[in-house]
Amino acid sequence: MSDPRWLNQRQEVAWRGLLTVLNRAFPEIERTLKAHGLLAVHYTILVALSEAPDRTIGLSALADAANLSPSRLTHRLRALVSRGDVTIASDPDDGRAKNATLTHQGFARLQEVAPLHVHDVQRLIFDHLDSGQQDALADALSTVAAALCEHPEFLNPQS
Amino acid sequence: MSDPRWLNQRQEVAWRGLLTVLNRAFPEIERTLKAHGLLAVHYTILVALSEAPDRTIGLSALADAANLSPSRLTHRLRALVSRGDVTIASDPDDGRAKNATLTHQGFARLQEVAPLHVHDVQRLIFDHLDSGQQDALADALSTVAAALCEHPEFLNPQS
DNA sequence: ACTATCTAGTTGACACGTCAAGTTAGCGCC
DNA sequence: GGCGCTAACTTGACGTGTCAACTAGATAGT
Numbered sequence: 495m496s497d498p499r500w501l502n503q504r505q506e507v508a509w510r511g512l513l514t515v516l517n518r519a520f521p522e523i524e525r526t527l528k529a530h531g532l533l534a535v536h537y538t539i540l541v542a543l544s545e546a547p548d549r550t551i552g553l554s555a556l557a558d559a560a561n562l563s564p565s566r567l568t569h570r571l572r573a574l575v576s577r578g579d580v581t582i583a584s585d586p587d588d589g590r591a592k593n594a595t596l597t598h599q600g601f602a603r604l605q606e607v608a609p610l611h612v613h614d615v616q617r618l619i620f621d622h623l624d625s626g627q628q629d630a631l632a633d634a635l636s637t638v639a640a641a642l643c644e645h646p647e648f649l650n651p652q653s
Numbered sequence: 654m655s656d657p658r659w660l661n662q663r664q665e666v667a668w669r670g671l672l673t674v675l676n677r678a679f680p681e682i683e684r685t686l687k688a689h690g691l692l693a694v695h696y697t698i699l700v701a702l703s704e705a706p707d708r709t710i711g712l713s714a715l716a717d718a719a720n721l722s723p724s725r726l727t728h729r730l731r732a733l734v735s736r737g738d739v740t741i742a743s744d745p746d747d748g749r750a751k752n753a754t755l756t757h758q759g760f761a762r763l764q765e766v767a768p769l770h771v772h773d774v775q776r777l778i779f780d781h782l783d784s785g786q787q788d789a790l791a792d793a794l795s796t797v798a799a800a801l802c803e804h805p806e807f808l809n810p811q812s
Numbered sequence: 813a814c815t816a817t818c819t820a821g822t823t824g825a826c827a828c829g830t831c832a833a834g835t836t837a838g839c840g841c842c
Numbered sequence: 843g844g845c846g847c848t849a850a851c852t853t854g855a856c857g858t859g860t861c862a863a864c865t866a867g868a869t870a871g872t
Contacts, residue, residue, distance in 0.1 A: 498768030499775050504791040509774055511794025513697070516675065517720035518801040521860085528860095533828080538672070554850065561676035566829060568852055590837045590850040609657030615668055616658050622800040623793055630789030632663040634782055635670025641781040642677040680830085687830095692858080713820065725859065727822055749820040749867045 519618040526614050530607050535562070535570045537611060540604045543580065543596035550595040552585065558643075579603055678777040685773050689766050694721070694729045696770065699763045702739065702755035709754040711744065717802075738762055 501509060524534045532540075542559040543549055551559070557567040571594065574580040579600030585591035596604075620628060660668060683693045691699075701718040702708055710718070716726040730753065733739040738759030744750035755763075779787060 498771055501771055501774065501779075504787055505774075505779050507795050508787060508791035509778070511791065511796075511798040512674075512778075514720055514798035514801060515671075515794060516679075519797075520675075524860095535828085552850090557851095561673055563830075564851060565831080565853085569828075585850095588838075588850085592851070612657055612660055615660065615664075618801065619668070619671075619797055620660075620664050622797045627789075627793040627796060628663055628667060630786075631793040632667035632670065634786040634790040634793075635674060636666050637670075637786065638678075638778055638781045639670040639673035642673060642777065684830095694858085711820090716821095722860075723821060724823080724861080728858075744820095747820085747868075751821070 515619070522618060523611070523614045526610050527607060530610065532603070532607055533570070535560075535566070536574060537604075537607065538562075539567070539570060539574065540579065540596065540600055543594060544601060544604055546596075548595070549601070550593050553582075553592050553594060556594055574600065674778070681777060682770070682773045685769050686766060689769065691762070691766055692729070694719075694725070695733060696763075696766065697721075698726070698729060698733065699738065699755065699759055702753060703760060703763055705755075707754070708760070709752050712741075712751050712753060715753055733759065 520534070527534055527537050538560045539556065539562075542556055543551060545559075546556075553567060553571075554564070556562075557564050560567070562570070571580060571582065575582055579597055581595045581597055582592050583595070585593050623631065679693070686693055686696055697719045698715065698721075701715055702710060704718075705715075712726060712730075713723070715721075716723050719726070721729070730739060730741065734741055738756055740754045740756055741751050742754070744752050782790065
């Protein structure tokens with residue numbers, strides 16, 4: 495802390511842009527999903543499940559795929575399970591582990607909402623960028639994301 | 654909705670990167686602030702106030718500068734006011750309006766926390782990017798952010 | 813002036829996010 | 843084979859975020 499590496503100008507611009515996108519676009523995206531009975535977290539969980547082999551995956555792996563803490567996943571799964579979009583079963587090979595499976599109904603719900611969701615993402619984010627900017631954005635963000643995923647030692651508590 | 658413009662590959666990569674940064678880096682950043690008695694929202698509010706002339710600004714303008722809904726601003730200001738970091742006074746020229754002012758104490762708190770905060774931002778985001786990527790990120794995100802700010806008609810409710 | 817409407821900000825209820833603490837099951841060691 | 847440690851998840855409490863509904867002051871049309 496003795497030498498506070500202040501953000502330079504372009505970093506300041508990038509950071510504020512990130513905050514603005516975050517605080518303005520995301521709530522709007524969530525509103526669309528909410529209107530169809532889903533939360534953004536729920537949607538992310540359903541997507542991760544739909545991409546797993548047999549649409550089944552262990553809860554830890556699911557939490558990682560959806561960038562969620564274990565407890566947040568547990569809380570959010572409650573609604574999805576009680577509504578019948580997801581089922582949960584104990585893993586026969588490991589008494590501690592559980593597997594979540596996307597039901598037919600859950601997959602149907604995903605298919606129903608996905609078009610609206612991508613429409614929002616296009617409208618709020620990508621429609622404002624040209625092709626080169628989209629490439630650059632994908633490059634930069636995936637680089638940061640990869641670093642964050644590969645070095646979780648920088649992120650502590652996982653409650 | 655008849656024609657769901659699905660995300661192409663680079664858009665998919667960019668979008669997932671954004672979600673990952675969001676869900677992994679932000680909680681970590683907030684943790685640091687929390688350890689010093691502030692929330693990320695509080696920090697943003699203090700920053701916006703510190704940049705206003707006389708460190709005073711109307712609540713609507715403050716909400717806009719901090720990308721917050723009016724009600725969220727009201728709720729979060731409560732703690733800052735009761736703690737003495739901010740004062741609020743009615744606007745003499747407009748009976749409806751109120752102005753928020755950053756106190757000396759509030760400014761001191763900001764100066765205390767800012768180095769830790771920027772350290773986190775550097776560590777979690779920019780340390781993973783080279784100079785060109787940082788430029789590109791600033792370009793893309795500021796473009797999107799500007800569009801979102803200039804066309805708030807796309808974002809409704811402002812509760 | 814009077815009413816309708818819009819703007820500024822507040823409130824309360826309810827659902828979500830986070831953290832610390834707990835339960836249960838595997839794993840390693842001697 | 844009992845002991846400690848770690849891993850996989852769950853729980854409950856507490857604070858935050860969101861929305862709809864509200865108060866009150868300005869504005870504008872007639």
